[in-house]
Amino acid sequence: MFIDKAKIHLKAGKGGDGAVAFRREIYVPAGGPSGGDGGKGGDIVFEVDEGMRTLMDFRYKKHYVAQNGEDGKNKNMYGKDAEDLILKVPPGTIIKDEKTGAIIADLIEGGEKKVIARGGKGGKGNIHFKTATRQAPRFAIAGEHGDELTVILELKMIADVGLIGFPNVGKSTILSVVTSASPKVADYHFTTLTPNLGVVKTKYGDSFVLADIPGLIEGAHEGVGLGHEFLRHVERTKLLIHIIDIAAVEGRDPLEDFDKINEELKLYSGKLADKPQIVAANKIDIPEAEENLQKLKEKLEPMEIEVFPVSAATNKGLEELFIHVSKKLKEVEESYIEDVVVEDEKVYQYQKEDKYQFTVSKEDDIFIIEGKFVERLVNSTNFDSMDSLSYFHKVLRKRGIIDELKTMGIQNGDTVKIEDIEFEYYD
Known part of the structure; x- marks a missing residue:
């Protein structure tokens, strides 16, 4: 059957989480942090296969998920990067972002490859957070989520x-x-x-x-x-x-x-x-x-x-x-010049621009903070550790979230909510 159009959902792999670990060698009392970084999540890559003539493979399977990166380990051992997910398409396939309609890739030549959804970076292990005053950090950073998007595949047959x-x-x-x-x-x-x-x-x-x-x-x-x-x-x-x-x-x-x-x-x-x-x-x-x-x-x-x-x-x-x-x-x-405008790396530019974006809204008397990096920060925070809480507050200030809360009129004692966790605000 000839299929020349398909809509599929892509989810690149999440980066592995950084590890919280400490040296435990028998002759090293009070050993320092040794938690390794997480591995990178798998990319989703499209590759031109000259033997294909239709988009039939995408008719029944609509969701594609790449592997997650491996979590970091003890002894400063990094987690393994995940393998990329390779999807084969026929020559002449155009890939569009469903939301914007923008052309992400125009794949023509046999063997041509294009990364459409990038895997998330691995999180940092606690070895990165040791300072002169914080000798034993009991927190690490979670891995980033990979790109997630819905794309439209269109086949334009290549004939002279x-x-x-x-x-x-x-x-x-x-x-x-x-x-x-x-x-x-x-x-x-x-x-x-x-x-x-x-x-x-x-x-x-x-x-x-x-x-x-x-x-x-x-x-x-x-x-x-x-x-x-x-x-x-x-x-x-x-x-x-x-x-x-x-x-x-x-x-x-x-x-x-x-x-x-x-x-x-x-x-x-x-x-x-x-x-x-x-x-x-x-x-x-x-x-x-x-x-x-x-x-x-x-x-x-x-x-x-x-x-x-x-x-x-x-x-x-x-x-x-x-x-x-x-x-x-x-x-x-x-x-003859092929005149297809490809908005190269549009998906990745979108990801980079949004990396530290957040929103602050107010429902009743609760200030709600939302954003991917904020969720990742919360998931990485050990709320039983003063060092981890100190780092959490430092990031909120650095990224302008505290200033935004003040602009919206927050007062000491007001409730702040991030995901399912509520805090009392004190400046």
């Missing part, structure tokens, strides 16, 4: 040339004739429900990838018919072959067909409408086709769009068409 046109004009038949692809071919609308790829090889040894894009109809840019589901597959092509039923077998006007399809391309994407086009006037073997062919040539000549009369049924004109396409493709490739 795209076949476009109304349904049932002969696109699939042409693909089956000029390549080794075996698309479904029949005499009814929307036979092609998924894009098909094939490799064209000319008699001069040139080759390129040809994509049969499902038939476009009026309103496709708004999602009518197959609409958005497949228009995006045309975006990566360098050149378009516009197939027209020149014999008007379906009773439509071939000239109007040309205008309608191009209008749909323009409404969906101006860049798409500007792609070079070559028109293949199909079904030329039918007697009624000749008069329409002349009218079409007269219409397109001022637009400098070349028209090739062909017959998919008899192979007439197909060799000449694709030799010309091969030459045209070389000209186009010299000036």
Whole structure:
């Protein structure tokens, strides 16, 4: 089954917690702290696999969680970093942040890798908190949480040339004739429900990838018919072959067909409408086709769009068409630049900006402090240790939380709540 869109949830690994430990060697009385740091949480990495053609693997499994880092140990031993979680995707996969719609990655080349969710850093062991006045710190720092986000995967098939046109004009038949692809071919609308790829090889040894894009109809840019589901597959092509039923077998006007399809391309994407086009006037073997062919040539000549009369049924004109396409493709490739804007590292910038963010709100007479780093600080605090409490208060002051509480009018004796723990405030 061809799947070209998927929504999945990613959760990178949490960093391991730092350890609280002390040297206990038999000949070292009152040994100092020896708690090691926690290991880094696993990243979630996407890797391009050239053997994949769809996003089928992501249809049934929607949640992906990387391993947590190992906690720190005694004798200043660090916890092990967690292994990364590698997710394979086909070439042409775009990864978007569901919340913002921003493009996080555009994966094209085989073997290309991109870290999408970073694992949390490991926490610090108590060995880091020894000072001249604090010789035996009985606290450590918990590991950071990893990135957690929902992403949209979209597959834009990578082909050099795209076949476009109304349904049932002969696109699939042409693909089956000029390549080794075996698309479904029949005499009814929307036979092609998924894009098909094939490799064209000319008699001069040139080759390129040809994509049969499902038939476009009026309103496709708004999602009518197959609409958005497949228009995006045309975006990566360098050149378009516009197939027209020149014999008007379906009773439509071939000239109007040309205008309608191009209008749909323009409404969906101006860049798409500007792609070079070559028109293949199909079904030329039918007697009624000749008069329409002349009218079409007269219409397109001022637009400098070349028209090739062909017959998919008899192979007439197909060799000449694709030799010309091969030459045209070389000209186009010299000036072709993939114009996808990737907001590189957007997810990680978001994480860094939010690392020490917090909010202070008031419900009834209780001041509520929220923020990831505050939760992590609370979870790392040993409230039975004066050293640990002293460090806790020091961080609250350093990060501006105490000043914010004062700005909001807190008084001695008021209640402050962080997660499920309540404190009485005294300056």
